[in-house]
Amino acid sequence: MSLDLDTIVAIDVHTHAETDGCGHYALPDEFRAGAGAYFGTRGGPPDLHQLAGHYRQRRMAAVVFTVDAEAALGHPRLRNEDVAAAAAEHSDVLIPFGSIDPAKGRAGVAEARRLVTGHGVRGFKFHPSIQAFFPDDRAAYPLYEAISELGVPALFHSGQTGIGAGLPGGGGIRLKYSNPMHLDDVAADFPDLTIIIAHPSFPWQDEALAIATHKPNVYIDLSGWSPKYFPPQLVRYANTLLKHKVLFGSDFPLITPDRWLEDFAGLGIKDEVRPLILRENAIRALGLAG
Template structure:
């Protein structure tokens, strides 16, 4: 059953499936979950996919769900993209499957990407180059980007600071430099049919994301990972004006609850007529739901 936009009040483009329904939590990934939960002051227990879909269905919020594949750099076993796609297909009235493939997997990763799109109904991709240990513009990821570009699908790129690794010795081996938004600019140029979503407000490089979304027709911003009450003023300014059709609601669940994000967004200066676009309409157009 396709998503009925009249029956949902928002679309959350940034929801993590961090544990499998079948396999135990990966112990290496668990160390990063510990650190992220401490940083966000969020519950440590990670919900499984049935719990996530129940929460979002009750809240009348559709959502994009994905894992993060960082097997090469961090050495943590990923949740299967195929498991997420299969689960989402059973709940397609509310859940939109995205996939994550470590850029280091190159052409084999591109084969997986094509399979996921053509045979499993995946509607977009997620990259977290800080956790994947490479520059977003590095040629190693280009075979995967080519598939995404070919199908004109969206891809979410983590930008800015990361709660993953915060407080760990040596940051858990995570290098924040790979979260600089401008590193994605080459990708936006070289793959103009890929709809690039710069995830998070991108602190401390906020203005870079705003500039890219203003300059590139295929670049958008999701506002996940931060409560709106902490947004830099220029985010509100551009959301209300030139980038009003480029800003997307994202929570970063399970670290931030979607209702908590939406409640905060109503009190930070977004114009009343702008909020419906941020909450639902912009994402609906981007995801091809309208």
């Protein structure tokens, strides 16, 4: 069964594969505990089959990915192939993204090509703060070039992160890497690469809005925050200049789509813009229609 856009009411472009279901987790235990405290979550994360069921019950589709930060964290990642295999099993609701640590160089480029051509991966997730790299570092450009040639999007964490929050020294995680302004060069140098800036980019919201307004290939997802906390300029741009470039994302399991949508219902978004944010813009950004 494949994704039926006629029956899907919303597309969540930002959910996390946190466990392989066999006792291995995407992040070290201290980071998982810190993030749970930061977001107020309880219990263990769902596996990919449970995640699929959660979205199927709600008639939603979900982009799902892990984060490969093996070089910086020394923690074995979840296998991209496993994420892709689970998504294939639940292709009516799950859209698989890969994650490749830019430190992997040529091996990472080869993996990106293999994941798209052989495993049905539809995009890639980067988390500069956890992976400890500036997105405009030219060492990452061969990987972007491959992703652009493959015709799939690249999604980048931006702004503050709950990963490492509350730990001594923030667990060594540095926020500087996730200033969205580092994506401006990437967007300029790879105009055919669809870039998604993830999250309200605190404390750099204006930078993200400027880039998305200036560069046709840049979108913003709204994950990681309850909509009731969105900065007013983000709401204003979502209603006007960026109404075709803003995407629904939750950050599940850290924030549930139910909680996000309940708060979104009370946000001052125009009626004609809501379906764009919840579904239509994602169809275009992810290339789902063709």
